[in-house]
Each structure stands twice: as structure tokens, then as C-alpha cells.
Amino acid sequence: MTVSNEVNALERAEMPSTATVRLADLLTDGRLPAACPSRVVLDHVTSRWGVLLLLALSEGDLRWGELRRTVEGISEKMLAQTLRTLEADGLVDRTVTATVPPRVDYALTPLGRELVDHLLPLMGWIADHADAIVTGRPPGR
Amino acid sequence: MTVSNEVNALERAEMPSTATVRLADLLTDGRLPAACPSRVVLDHVTSRWGVLLLLALSEGDLRWGELRRTVEGISEKMLAQTLRTLEADGLVDRTVTATVPPRVDYALTPLGRELVDHLLPLMGWIADHADAIVTGRPPGR
């Protein structure tokens, strides 16, 4: 799996705002508090399936079944649960079309879109380095 | 977890012009395979404590005890386990100083530094929106 190397350069170029984000700006009293809102949201987003679902929706709306098939390995239980969390967080939008059979579409909200814009560069980097990391490349240095 | 699909990397030989990072570049056969390296690395990074530890190390080396105090709420078990995973992935470097009492420093590898550079903007965004997301519940509907 290799995403073009040009991606890295492009990522930086269009990296949304935040010229220099420093840890200090994220810390409270020099620490990462266990009960701060950031931790809560981070836990939702980095939950086992959160990132994958958000990514799956990054290209367009998807129906329940499409999501299930796109994010391989997710169970219906976790799909429903994770979607409910993301929806409650205002990151994902659920639209029901009362037809027979019923149709439900999931889409990113504007807020979710912003978040995904930060997620994609990260995933691009991971995709670029995943093979080297997994196949046991000697630790840094 | 069952892997129902075969990873077919050759299928994606041709890549459209990537002005931005698109999901298509991360997909295999239109899906997010359960057993691709990206998923493995993503699981490591987005593990409950992975992001927090990487972030904590983003400003400089830290000792075991300092890490434990900085990343509030982490247990010693998970600290050791997560650090070992990150070290095996070549993202974190472990340096032992044979003194009494012993001293062990943890630092980001060049690879880890690259990853954190992508993590910081994301965390910056989360920090900016966490309060609104957690407190208010204004779905993007």
C-alpha cells in the first residue's frame, strides 16, 4: 500500500490553519487531565471504529449497509453504537427516508467535515509508513 | 475478527491527481480492509493511550514517572504496554541509564516526530471544539 509521496508535501501545504500547535496549548496545569472535554472527544474519535467511520463518510453519504460493508470487520452492534456517539457529538448526521423498504443515510456535519480534514492528512501519513512500521523496521535512529 | 476480503494492492496502481488527500487513496478495493497495515498502525496510534503518550513526548524526553504523571489516569500496566508497542513500531525511543536508582528516558524517534506533527493540528482542533461538542448537543441537522 503506497500513497504517492507527493501527498506529504501537499498535506503540509494545505494543512488547515494551526501554523504551530504546541502541547502547552493543550495542557492544563502542565498535564493532560483525565476529565477534560478534549479527552472525552478524543476518546470518541479514536474509539476503535470512530476514525474508520468518519473516514468512510469523507467522500459522501452512505447508507447503513454501505457503511457496514465499507468498514470491514465492524459488527452491527458497534456500528450502531459508534454512529450514535458520533451523532450525539454533532459530527455525523442521520437522515431517515420513510419509504418501503426504509432508507437511512449518514453524512458528515460541517463540524464532522472539519474534523475529517484533519484526519485525512494523518491517515495519509499512516498509509505511507504503515508497511515499514509493521514489517518490523528497526526502531528509530 | 474475520477477514473476508483479499488485500489487492495492485488494483490501485493508477492514481488520480491528488490535489488533496482523498479516501480513495486509502482504500483497497473500495473498502477499509480489516487486515491492512494501515489498520494495524492506526489501532496502535489511536489506542486508548497512544495519542496521549505521543503528545506528551512532543515537547521533549520524559522519564517513566514523568510520563505517568503527565498522562493522567493511565495505569502502569497500560503505560508499559503502550510504550512497548510504540517502541516496537519505531515511534518511541527508550534509553536506559544504568544508575542507582535506574533512570529510563523516553523520546520520539524521527518517525514519531513526523507522526506527532500530524497529531498536533488534530488535537488543536479537538481542543478548540471539545467544549461545544461535549456540553452543547447541537446536531448539525
Place this chain on the structure above:
DNA sequence: CAGAATCCAAGCGGATACTG
């Protein structure tokens, strides 16, 4: 101080069945 070892609870995730 830095960790390994141990025990135990919580929750993940699968399978299955049922609803509208």
C-alpha cells in the same frame, strides 16, 4: 525508580433472534 506479575471487572464483539 522502573517495571513485571497477578487478579478481577468492564466492555468488546460474535451470533442469533426479532421488529417495523
Place this chain on the structure above:
DNA sequence: CAGTATCCGCTTGGATTCTG
């Protein structure tokens, strides 16, 4: 089709204790 509900084995993670 798009879920919800339930049982349950297994892994994950937390608290505690012990060691070099």
C-alpha cells in the same frame, strides 16, 4: 433494509502487589 435486544466467551484495561 435498518436496526434493536439478548446471551455470552474472550480480550482489554485497572488496581494492587512484588522485585531488581
